[in-house]
Amino acid sequence: MKKEAKPAFLYGVSVGGDNFTDRVRETRRLKMNFENGLNVILISPRRMGKTSLVKHVAQEVDKEIVQTVYMDIYDCRSEYDFYNKFAEAIMMQTGSKIEHTLDNIRQFLTRISPKLSINPDPSTEYSISLGITPKEYSPEEILSLPERMANHIGKHIVVCIDEFQQVGEWPDSLLVQKRMRGVWQHHTHASYCLFGSRQHMMNQLFQNKRMPFYQFGEPNYLQPIPTEDWIPFIQSKFEKKDLTISDTYVRQICDIVGNQSSYVQQLSWDVMLNTEKTVDDEALEAGINDLLMQCTPLFMEQTGGLTSYQLNLLRAIVDGQHTQWTSQEVLSKYGLGTKSNVAKMQKVMLERDFIVSTEQGLFLADPVMKLWLQHR
Ligand SMILES: Nc1ncnc2c1ncn2[C@@H]1O[C@H](COP(=O)(O)OP(=O)(O)O)[C@@H](O)[C@H]1O
Ligand SMILES: [Mg+2]
Known part of the structure; x- marks a missing residue:
């Protein structure tokens, strides 16, 4: 079999082509939503595959009727930071050529003069900076661009906004959210796919009755890719390098990282690098050690600022304690302080996405961080 020079596994960036697997159901559903103009909210922990999925769907939609804008x-820090990025993306991605884009800007954004820069990066060719400030355009005028551009190009526009949870961090966030929803809910030729990690913030924005974006779109919680789908994917990657891995070891890889997409690919790669011919216990063990080593600097940084109470809470969870946080025995066993201390601490740890709360109790959000704490 022919060997390839490209890496067998890819992690940490959005993936497409033969690095993208499964997601057949999710792709179909999102594609239908995009083509039928339904707003979508997409939530999952980091590195589960949201960006990859949305980009995949953007390729799959019927381009005769739908134009996606991603x-x-x-990195937007304020309302007008966002309006600039928003308008730039819409203008650049709805014009098929640079001349179209500039024409459109002249027609739809008459009060500004855009700055054009040619990029050395061939994938984007050029970028445009609009420099919009409140003096030239009101928020409502910018927010209505998708609908107006949709009418102009004669296609439905789906605006896909990645890392949308950032909105919650801006000054006057609530006011901005009200403006957005106020304008977007009247759009009939433009719809919105809003997605992000930071689960706590995303839930806050979309699942809270008092918030402007409540029931704005169809909520989708992106689930992990099932082990059954990883098996053929990972086995074929090994085969391409003249190596073999049995179902059992793929299952173990998936289990260890809780099927979190990025970690599945990363650990598979680490195991592959430790494999002579066929994956065995030693290769798996060595792969896990490599993974933990790669994650150590990040985890040290993430846990470095925690108080000892907070660390104790993480240790308790890693130790298998998920409920009974008011039991005196549990509190003293793990050194968690008072009941009210624990409640406050859990709130902070949830907000910072260290832990997640499920029907079965509290769990660590990052399966590899759990493993890392266990090893210490
Ligand atoms: N459909 C998929 N097939 C294979 N690997 C995937 C898939 N989706 C995500 N991944 C893995 O997860 C990593 C992160 O994906 P990404 O789309 O950036 O996640 P998110 O946007 O949720 O943070 C990718 O680099 C890849 O390793
Ligand atoms: Mg992403």
Whole structure:
């Protein structure tokens, strides 16, 4: 079999092509929503595959009727930061050529003069900076661009906004959310796919009755890719390198990282690098050690600022304690302080996405952090 020079596994960036597996049901559903103009909210922990999925769907939609516009607002720090990114993405992605884009800007954003820069990066070719301030355009005028552009190009526009939870961090966040919803809910030729990690913040924005975005769109919680789908994917990657891995070991890899997509690929890669011919216990063990080593600097940083009470809470959870947080025995066994202390601490740890709360109690959000704490 021919060997390839490209890496067998890819993690930490959004993936497509033959690095993208499964998600057949999710793709179909999102595609239908996009083509039928339904708003979508997509939530999952980090690195589960939201960005990859949305980009995949954007490729799959019927381009005769739908134009998708993708933007990542992770680095937007304020309302007008966002409006600039928003308008730039819409203008750049609805014009098929640079001339179209500039024409559209002249027609729809007459009060500003755009700055054009040619990128050395061939994938984007050029970028445009609009420099919109409240003097030139009101929030409502910018927020209504998708609907107006949709009418202009004669297609439905789906605006996909990645890392949407950032909205919750801005000054006057609530007011901005009201403005957004106020304008977008009247759009009939534009719809919105709002997605993000930071589960706590996303739930706060979308699942709270008092918040403007409550019931704005169809909520989707992206689930992990099932082990059964990882088995053929991972086995074929090993085969391409003349190596083999049995079902059992793929299952173990998936279990260890709680099927979290990025970690599945990362651990598979670490195991592959430790495999001579066929994956065995030693290769798996060595792969896990490599993974833990790679994660150590990040986990040290993340846990470095925690109080000893907070660390004790994590240790208790890692030790298998998920409920009974008011029991005196549990409190003293793990050194958690008073009942009210624990309640406050849990709130903070939930807000910071260290832990998640399920029907079965509290769990660590990051399965590899759990393993790392166990090893210490
Ligand atoms: N459908 C998929 N098939 C295979 N691997 C995936 C898939 N989706 C995500 N991954 C893995 O997870 C990593 C993170 O994906 P990404 O889309 O960036 O997640 P998110 O946007 O939820 O943080 C990717 O680099 C890849 O390793
Ligand atoms: Mg992402």
